Amino acid sequence: MSTAVEPLLRVTDLSVTYGVPRKGVGLGTGAALRGANLEVYPGEIVGIIGETGSGKTTLARATVGLTAPASGSIEFEGRDLTGLRGRELRNFRRQGRIQLVFQDPLRSLDPDLTVARLVAEPLEVAGGIDAATRAERADRALREVGLEPEVVRERRPRELSGGQRQRVSLARAIVTEPRLLICDEPVSALDVSNRNLVLNLLDRLRRDLGVAVVIIAHDLSSLAGIGDRVAVFYRSRLVEQGNLREVLTRPAHPYTALLVASAPSLGDESVLRPADIRVDRDDAGPVHSGGCVFADRCRFAVDACATRPALREVGERWSAACHLADRWRDDVIDNIRPVSTGTLTKGDR
Ligand SMILES: Nc1ncnc2c1ncn2[C@@H]1O[C@H](COP(=O)(O)OP(=O)(O)OP(=O)(O)O)[C@@H](O)[C@H]1O
Ligand SMILES: [Mg+2]
Structure with a gap:
């Protein structure tokens, strides 16, 4: 990839502060992310690595507009997202150009909806697509993630294995044909063989759909073999970011x-x-x-x-x-x- 390519996503000096209830003193504040920087280029796989509580989920939520940053900027496809408010922000989110696959698939999927409804839902939200096309695209997304629509369509999340639920979450995320897919700990809860299946699947989606993928993980071994670049967080801060192989070979930060x-x-x-x-x-x-x-x-x-x-x-x-x-x-x-x-x-x- 030449250096002339502009990043798809550029996060600059992003800070997020949550209101934290503290005994006796009302609402205090806690910085969950401090001055974070991240670049994602089209079609690449970037790993975000950091220990628990280092701000990875916070960064993901802020990037898709679910959490408002205290300061900093998020540019996506050359457009500043931090300036979007109200209807503009809702419209942007509805288009599904950036999709987030949540950390806990069981909790993030509505237990009462069938797989068919769950996967078609983002298209309903986007609007302007008739029911037959929605169903057809949902089936295609299910096949894309290695599930047979005929088998899983009428099931509810409880009736699926952990690995299948993970795939349904993925199908739901790719159905809007996003340019950027952020997967929050997609493999942490899976056993080794399912881990490799999901990682290979993400690699294939990147190749087939040209979507850039951010994989959030606790440890570097989740990325070996598929990541292009890596960003390492420690205590709410980015400490290092670079080509995965170079970083693994010659890390610039002691952490x-x-x-x-x-x-x-x-x-x-x-x-x-x-x-x-x-x-x-x-x-x-x-x-x-x-x-x-x-x-x-x-x-x-x-x-x-x-x-x-x-x-x-x-x-x-x-x-x-x-x-x-x-x-x-x-x-x-x-x-x-x-x-x-x-x-x-x-x-x-
Ligand atoms: N809704 C919230 N309200 C208050 N504090 C929060 C909230 N969500 C997260 N935090 C705090 O912000 C910090 C960063 O949390 P975050 O969930 O981003 O970490 P993480 O890196 O994703 O951790 P994990 O690996 O455990 O998922 C933590 O100290 C956490 O306790
Ligand atoms: Mg998290």
């Missing part, structure tokens, strides 16, 4: 290195193993409220880390929020073994 080293299976040669590198320290370091979010756990922290590192470029479409990005990599990673990028290629799965 990413920690994730890479602790991931169960990422291929072998090109990635760090826990024995190769110690990123975290034995005892907690000082917490600097305005400083790097990882400094208290980071073995390489220096005085400068008391000041928050800005996200800066460390390569092509590759950025990291670490003062020492280049230095610690040169000192630590490059001394471990020669860099090889041979293993994590697409289609390994």
Whole structure:
């Protein structure tokens, strides 16, 4: 892909604050996302990785317009979505150009509706499509995700397996022919074989429909083999974003290195193993409220880390929020073994 291609989605300095009820003091506020940046290019698969509570779902909800950001901007197909209000926002959402597949398919699907209704519903909401066409497109979407319409059409969510429910959620999301599909932890609740089926399915949808896919996950192993790029979040902040293979091979942020080293299976040669590198320290370091979010756990922290590192470029479409990005990599990673990028290629799965 040439660098001249404009991103489909560009999230810039996005912050989201929820009102948090606190005992005795009424409504306090909690920042769920702080200054997040994300770029998604047409037809690519981007992973968003981060521990629980790091703001991944919040970012997804804000991107589809379900949660209003406190500041920052969301541009989609060159259009600023953060400026949309009321009817404009509803119209945009109805078109289904960006679709979100929710984290918990059982809770997000209306238990009283049949699969046929569930999958056709987004088209009803979009309006202007007759019932026969809606039913036909719903059937097509079901086939697209590997379900037989004749078998599942009349069932309700309870009458499906977890993997089938996940597919129904996906069918519902692709029925509007979105340009961007955001899947919130699509595989976390599935066993290994269903995991691979769903990931391969997402890869195929990207190829067949040209849709860009964001996959939210806890760990990097959910992406190995299919992701093009990755964004790593820690404590509500983006710490690193770049080409998946490059990031796995030579992470620019120590927190990413920690994730890479602790991931169960990422291929072998090109990635760090826990024995190769110690990123975290034995005892907690000082917490600097305005400083790097990882400094208290980071073995390489220096005085400068008391000041928050800005996200800066460390390569092509590759950025990291670490003062020492280049230095610690040169000192630590490059001394471990020669860099090889041979293993994590697409289609390994
Ligand atoms: N509706 C809400 N009201 C108040 N706080 C919220 C709300 N939703 C999320 N939060 C808080 O915002 C922060 C980020 O939550 P979010 O759900 O985005 O995290 P996440 O990365 O998706 O976590 P997980 O991996 O567990 O799904 C957390 O501290 C969470 O407690
Ligand atoms: Mg979440």
